[in-house]
Amino acid sequence: MSRHPIEVRGYRGPDPLPRLALFAAAGTAIALLAFAAKPLFGNSPAQRRRELEDDAPRRLSRERAGSPAFVGKSVLINRPRAELYDFWRDFELFPQFMENIRAVEVNGDVSTWTIAAPAGQTVTAEVEVVEDLRNERLAWKSTPQSQIETKGTIDFRDAPAGRGTYVDALIEYKPPGGAVGRAIADLFRREPHVQARHDLKRFKMLMEAGEVSTSWRTRRQS
């Protein structure tokens, strides 16, 4: 997999407002100041001078952090590898935990994903499996007919001492042109990592607890 993201036009860097708003909600003026100062000092050129490559996933490198077109996330799930692979291999189950995916239709190695877009619109991605290592890895890539250009991999690794499975997801995408494309780009730009984080948490809930947690009190809320 390439380490380089597909470029998103007009991207202006991660928006710091949600994080600041959280601290403000907690009324933490001091922490807020310290946090606001961090981007100014935390990423200085001096720190970029590297004497060794550390062992963190490369996608976390400060030089590329926040890139919205390249989402990577790892989650530890307290279930065996095979069970997680089997569930993920069945793309039609994606809507159970992926908030933006409305439906998936599978035809052999090619599947069509209907994805929710802003303002009630949907776009479709036509995707084919390009690598399938049983209980270890799945990789997919959009076909030339797809409205969205995307590719992704998911890896399953045993955690030590029976602690379950590390699930690593990497997804790249390039939105289409036109109004819909801009809306999608906007969606991804605002919440680049949030969606992946929430979706993987819901996947973990579904695998471990057998259901996706909700605090709704009535079915009408859904």
Add this chain to the structure above:
Amino acid sequence: MRALTYHGTKDVRVDTVPDPEIINPRDAVIKITSTAICGSDLHLYDGVIPGTLNGDILGHEFMGEVVETGPKSTLKKGQRVVVPFTISCGKCYFCEKQQFSACDNANPAEKQDMTEQLYGHAVGGLFGYSHLTGGFSGGQAEYVRVPYSDVGPIVVPDHLDDDKVLFLSDILPTGWMAADNADIEEGDTVAVWGCGPVGLFCIQSALLMGADRVIAIDHYSRRLELARQAGAQVIDFKQTNVTEALMEMTGGIGPDAVIDAVGMESHGFSLGDQAQAFNLADTIKQKVGIGADRGGALREAIFACRKGGRLSMPGVYGGFVDKFPLGALMEKGIQIKSGQTHVQRYLNQLLRLIEEDKIDTTFMISHRLPLEEAPKGYKNFKDNQNDWTKVVLKPGV
């Protein structure tokens, strides 16, 4: 149904709201027979917990009768159950380690961001305790939806009245875990700050676990009387310098274990002690909304604790404490244990102690009110703490 809802700082009302329903397969719906106001509900009432929205149903201490079950619930209609205030899936790494309040899966994914930003990790799910802990509707209501009903609720025998078992939902296991976290050894002197219901259960638990003596600290005479009734010696911090008294009562050693059963809205800042003087600054900061927790009791506890002693913290904190005596903590080598209660870990053991009459769960109840009078209960529990020690609400009365 009728339910006690939040409408802003010091404004709670009983409203008519839609009944809860089964949403997930492991859910149950409980018809509530008894529910209590917790000291930590007063933090919500005082508006110091962020993420509490207008219309939220409060209440996390409740019990009742099972009236509806999802296909994967193990409960049966008609069973009488007490429900833990912590919502736990029972299947994740934390639940399997019996760290139930740290459950990874109960707090809904979209609600986890707030505490992940504040604390580094998302906290677990709690009933009726702001959207930071999931935004779950609470139990100061006629009915409540209980997620993961196969893991949380404990079925209680009919011969035990509601008043005897209701506090299994929170304050009894919370007091018990606080004493458990103090790693009590035979011959220990344990000091407990705060003689509210949790402090009173800390006293009983510490003595059952082998403490030689418990010294309890408060300033309300009625609460100090209750502490004495539970078996403690007492110090009124308005009468006596607490740290001096604790040193003199332990031959200069200090208490072996100290328990902060007060938390983020500590009282007492006029006595000139270093620890309490800082509390005045905290109070001002809290009033103007810059989010510092008041830590008077906590500072005093660390100051008094013996070298190599243990600090247990059941009191609720939400943000940051200024002037935290980190030096005293390190130089004296004090161990800290804290956390929301792992209720499910202690339920069977505590139910047995209640049945054997080893723990008195009813002596701190001062008022029993119909649900409709819950706002009056909040107001008095807040403003009249000497006489209103514990309020139990009865829906449907």
